[in-house]
Amino acid sequence: MAGEVLVDALPYIDLGYDDPGVREAAIAMVEEECRRYRPTKNYLEHLPALNTTAFETELMAAEFERIQKRLPMEPLSMKRYELPPPPAGKMNEVSAWGESVDNSMAQLEHQAVRAMNLELMAEYGCEMWKSYLETLVTMQAKCQARLAEVKKEIQDVNWARKTKQTQGGEKLRSLEAQWVMLVSKNYEIEQACAKLEEQIYHKKMASNSLEASDKEQTEVSEMRYLSTIDLAVDQEAYSSQNETVGQMVTVIDSHLFVNYFREHSMYYQFGLVAACQP
Numbered sequence: 001m002a003g004e005v006l007v008d009a010l011p012y013i014d015l016g017y018d019d020p021g022v023r024e025a026a027i028a029m030v031e032e033e034c035r036r037y038r039p040t041k042n043y044l045e046h047l048p049a050l051n052t053t054a055f056e057t058e059l060m061a062a063e064f065e066r067i068q069k070r071l072p073m074e075p076l077s078m079k080r081y082e083l084p085p086p087p088a089g090k091m092n093e094v095s096a097w098g099e100s101v102d103n104s105m106a107q108l109e110h111q112a113v114r115a116m117n118l119e120l121m122a123e124y125g126c127e128m129w130k131s132y133l134e135t136l137v138t139m140q141a142k143c144q145a146r147l148a149e150v151k152k153e154i155q156d157v158n159w160a161r162k163t164k165q166t167q168g169g170e171k172l173r174s175l176e177a178q179w180v181m182l183v184s185k186n187y188e189i190e191q192a193c194a195k196l197e198e199q200i201y202h203k204k205m206a207s208n209s210l211e212a213s214d215k216e217q218t219e220v221s222e223m224r225y226l227s228t229i230d231l232a233v234d235q236e237a238y239s240s241q242n243e244t245v246g247q248m249v250t251v252i253d254s255h256l257f258v259n260y261f262r263e264h265s266m267y268y269q270f271g272l273v274a275a276c277q278p
Helices: 022-036 058-068 094-264 272-276
Strands: none
Touching: none
């Protein structure tokens, strides 16, 4: 639901609440939050505007005005409990004596009411007091019964919370142990992968080195083979060249012989020269 606050505290299974300084730290955090909190919502907007003058009387309005102006309160007037005669300057005035008589009549009536109340209290006060006490006892019993119900409801809620948190705590501990196991396995797998990568790297390096060595040996063998072929070709060419040179020498020698024989021999005329030609 929108605006729902998720309380993730588990006081029945969490540990460390009784450690020194934990309570003070929590109280300090709450006080800091209260200092920094600025309400951004009017939580009473669904209620009508409060009428502060619904039960205000003229006397209360005057008293509030006096308090707002910081004026001292007037002392209580005790004239109603006194029977003063008219002032000395008004001893001959009928109105002044009338006020004094009215005051005395009021005082007399007040005292008569008090005497009546005392008589009624003496006659019915004891029974009324007993009835009042019985009413108080009944109210107290109802309040005690309601208090017991509320305490039972609170206890049931606490037991339900404890049971739920205990069951959830066992599941959380199991999940935490499983998480620790999986994290440990992941760490071991990462370590094994790192070792395998290192081995693969070293094997690649060794393979590259071996390939380079084989390539170098192959190149040397090819160079040696080519050198052998070149040498054989050179020898064959040398042999061919020697034959050619021999033939040329033979031809040259034949021509020289023919020339010599032509000049000195008598057998030239009989066709021996053709036999000597190549």
